[in-house]
Amino acid sequence: MINIKLYFKDENLFQFKISGHADYARSGSDIVCAGVSVLALNTINSIETFLEEPMYINEKDEKKGILDCTFPNIKRGLCKPEVMILLKSMSYGLEELQKNYPKNISVKKYALRR
Numbered sequence: 833m834i835n836i837k838l839y840f841k842d843e844n845l846f847q848f849k850i851s852g853h854a855d856y857a858r859s860g861s862d863i864v865c866a867g868v869s870v871l872a873l874n875t876i877n878s879i880e881t882f883l884e885e886p887m888y889i890n891e892k893d894e895k896k897g898i899l900d901c902t903f904p905n906i907k908r909g910l911c912k913p914e915v916m917i918l919l920k921s922m923s924y925g926l927e928e929l930q931k932n933y934p935k936n937i938s939v940k941k942y943a944l945r946r
Contacts, residue, residue, distance in 0.1 A: 834868055834897065834937045836926055841944040845919040846906035848872070850899045854936040864936045865897070867929050872899055875922040879903075885915045907944070 834854050839847040850872055854864035879885045890900040903919070905911045930937040 833935070834865065836868070836930075836937065836939045838923055838926075838939065838941045839944060840941060841907055842909070844906050844911065844916060845923055846904075846944070847900075847902040848922075849901075851897060853897045854933065856933065856936045864929065864933045868926065868937065871922050871925045871929075872901075875918050876901060878918055879915055883912055883914055883918075885912060 834850060834852045837849040838845055839849075850868060853859075854862050854868070856862050856864040876887065876889075879887065886904055888902045888904065890902055891898050892900070903911065903915065906915070906919075926937070926939050930939045
């Protein structure tokens with residue numbers, strides 16, 4: 833199962849952690865895994881390329897299915913609205929995948945305490 837943790841501050845997504853494998857199909861043919869990968873990587877690449885927003889890739893391991901990414905400006909309350917739209921879109925897409933493949937994806941949301 834792919835476990836996804838979404839971390840929010842003031843309803844703004846500032847970090848996500850993805851780990852595991854969907855086990856929907858064999859490696860290379862797993863549409864669930866591919867969907868999660870496309871959503872996460874396209875979001876990161878778009879933010880980096882078009883918006884030049886600082887981010888930290890805390891951990892990345894393709895074999896283990898791990899991607900941990902933090903956006904420090906969001907955590908500080910300083911972020912471009914376009915970045916927030918892209919992150920909301922990714923979050924929505926991941927939640928929709930979970931609805932369609934509940935045995936393969938778990939999405940959990942966490943709010944940062946003040």
